[in-house]
Amino acid sequence: MGSVEHGLGRFFFLYGHGGTGKTYLYNTIIAKLRSQHKIALVVASSGIAATLLPDGSTGHSRFKIPIDVDASSTCKVKKGTHLAELLQQTSLIVWDEAPMTHRFCFEALNSLLGGDFRQILPVIPGGGREETLNASIIRSPLWAHCNLLCLQENMRINSDAVNQEAIFNGMTFAQWVLTVGNGLLPVRSLDENSERSWTTIPHYLILPPNGTSIQPVVDFVFHGLVDFYRSVSYLKNRAIITPQMKQCLPLMMLFFPTFLRNPRTTTT
Numbered sequence: 284m285g286s287v288e289h290g291l292g293r294f295f296f297l298y299g300h301g302g303t304g305k306t307y308l309y310n311t312i313i314a315k316l317r318s319q320h321k322i323a324l325v326v327a328s329s330g331i332a333a334t335l336l337p338d339g340s341t342g343h344s345r346f347k348i349p350i351d352v353d354a355s356s357t358c359k360v361k362k363g364t365h366l367a368e369l370l371q372q373t374s375l376i377v378w379d380e381a382p383m384t385h386r387f388c389f390e391a392l393n394s395l396l397g398g399d400f401r402q403i404l405p406v407i408p409g410g411g412r413e414e415t416l417n418a419s420i421i422r423s424p425l426w427a428h429c430n431l432l433c434l435q436e437n438m439r440i441n442s443d444a445v446n447q448e449a450i451f452n453g454m455t456f457a458q459w460v461l462t463v464g465n466g467l468l469p470v471r472s473l474d475e476n477s478e479r480s481w482t483t484i485p486h487y488l489i490l491p492p493n494g495t496s497i498q499p500v501v502d503f504v505f506h507g508l509v510d511f512y513r514s515v516s517y518l519k520n521r522a523i524i525t526p527q528m529k530q531c532l533p534l535m536m537l538f539f540p541t542f543l544r545n546p547r548t549t550t551t
């Protein structure tokens with residue numbers, strides 16, 4: 284905040300593993316700046332993360348960054364346009380999920396970046412480990428000037444938990460996810476040509492989509508579906524994500540009994 288107030292133009296990276304409160308902190312900073320009638324532009328690398336931020340959009344769309352970037356790429360912002368004027372008046376740019384985006388995109392502008400390097404890194408088609416690392420923000424000349432801020436405590440466990448057992452389960456899961464992210468689990472390759480990047484998920488963390496243990500998850504996430512299935516705000520805050528499409532079907536079958544118990548007639 285001091286950097287914005289005094290126009291110092293410093294460059295920050297907010298680093299923290301999942302649930303440590305990065306989004307919460309961005310929202311707090313943005314609310315504070317906007318309450319002072321300052322302009323904070325808020326973007327994320329993916330559209331889904333952008334929806335969690337106030338007036339968020341994707342970095343590529345907001346700054347007219349070319350899809351195929353290289354070291355000489357620039358933002359396609361024309362002189363004298365609304366966007367050019369907006370950028371000139373902007374006090375702070377917040378970019379969530381920054382580790383997912385190619386470093387060339389940040390070299391085209393200055394911003395407060397944030398994210399977790401254990402999550403998704405830039406995707407380089409056909410590239411290996413070295414190409415991915417090379418595309419990462421940590422290989423950018425900007426990184427040497429970056430003020431690194433670290434969030435350590437997992438806030439999600441306490442905010443989501445309803446009792447001691449839920450806190451314990453949340454901590455066990457969070458610890459396992461961290462161990463995966465830190466590369467500390469035993470890994471193996473599927474065949475002799477592929478990288479050693481496969482690990483075994485403990486049995487207690489797996490909910491088979493056609494088993495009975497998934498039903499409480501469906502009931503929890505889509506509680507009240509029969510009454511609210513037409514409500515956009517109800518639906519846009521809920522999702523159950525499966526690793527593959529084929530696992531969706533058995534999961535969807537769990538929804539139908541709910542509707543069958545409560546038939547509705549609609550006219551077209």
Ligand SMILES: Nc1ncnc2c1ncn2[C@@H]1O[C@H](COP(=O)(O)OP(=O)(O)OP(=O)(O)O)[C@@H](O)[C@H]1O
Pocket residue numbers: 299300301302303304305306307308399438439440442443
């Ligand atoms: N300082 C705080 N005080 C109270 N609750 C907080 C605080 N920080 C975060 N939380 C709560 O903890 C939960 C996780 O926070 P948040 O979504 O901001 O984490 P994150 O680091 O962005 O996670 P991810 O990397 O998975 O997106 C949210 O429910 C949020 O409301």
